Amino acid sequence: MRPTCFYIGFNIFCRKGYITRLKLSLAITQPAMISSNDFRPGVTIELDGEVWRVVEFLHVKPGKGSAFVRTTLKSAMTGKTLEKTFRAGETLPQAVLEKSSMQHTYKEGDDYVFMDMQSFDEATLTTAQIGTRVKYIKEGMEVNVVRWGERIIEVELPNxxxxxxxxxxxxxxxxxxxxxxxxxxxxxxxxxxxxxxxxxxxxxxxxxxxxxxxxxxx
Structure with missing residues (x-):
């Protein structure tokens, strides 16, 4: 007969007298991982709490020592660049980004308001959040708003x-x-x-x- 069990927090207490702990992986969604061997321009990774895009990469296999991957990364949040070297085969969390088309409806002070024309959801971004791209935005323009989880990190303009x-x-x-x-x-x-x-x-x-x-x- 299967034992009768009940939950307290992440613990399972059973009538047979033993206790097992639930694996955290059941409660927490694990991020997708990517190997440095699979880096390509445009790949996005999570590093130090930011989203970075691979701009350039070079696989290096020295005569002595371990192989490595030399990269130039660009922050999707601030636009700053970073030279970073990774071990060959090193795995990192891959940043999963979602894009949605939104229309700039109006500006109020330093705030730019965008609307999803299908759901009518609104998003408000400051001039600082949009960055240098703000100089080309006018009312009625459609842009791609890029989200990382619940956070808007970028506005993509038409080319x-x-x-x-x-x-x-x-x-x-x-x-x-x-x-x-x-x-x-x-x-x-x-x-x-x-x-x-x-x-x-x-x-x-x-x-x-x-x-x-x-x-x-x-």
């Missing part, structure tokens, strides 16, 4: 955006042939270099990854 020039030196006739450039301020506050022929009121396409002018939009 290109179209913004209106609100401030720049006047363009002069014939400037299209000079090949020069000048600074222009966008409706979101971003400043980039543009060709001399660009004028106030022009809508231009910008590469948000390189902060570069791509062309004028009709």
């Amino acid at each position: 290109t955006v179209v913004l209106e020039v609100i401030e720049t030196d006047p363009g002069l006739k014939g400037d299209t042939a000079t090949g020069g450039s000048k600074s222009a301020k966008m409706e979101t506050g971003a400043s980039i270099n543009v060709p001399l022929f660009v004028n106030i009121g022009d809508r231009i396409k910008i590469d948000t990854r390189e902060d570069t002018y791509l062309g004028r939009e009709n």
Whole structure:
């Protein structure tokens, strides 16, 4: 006959007089692990309480000693970079990230409010949380909000955006042939270099990854 048992905390007390302890793995979900041998650009890992992306990696097998993996990591939270060496085959927790499409609905002070247009859930992020990407965000723009667990750690912009020039030196006739450039301020506050022929009121396409002018939009 199976013994009658009951739980107190993580202990199981049974009528037959023995006590067994529940394994913590039953109560705690173990994180997915990844080997340093499987590092590739874009892989995300958890390290010292942060999420890091592998930017570059190099497998090194010296003549003497153990093999290792030399990496350049970039924090998904702050954007800072880190040079880090791991033992070959060393395992680390893999950061599981979730992306959801959200629309920037309005700004209040330093707070940017985004809404999931399907569930109507809202998320509020400060300028500091968004970082340098904030200079390209305008109302109505759709972005990818990246979550690590319940925490929003990043906002991914489209690779290109179209913004209106609100401030720049006047363009002069014939400037299209000079090949020069000048600074222009966008409706979101971003400043980039543009060709001399660009004028106030022009809508231009910008590469948000390189902060570069791509062309004028009709």
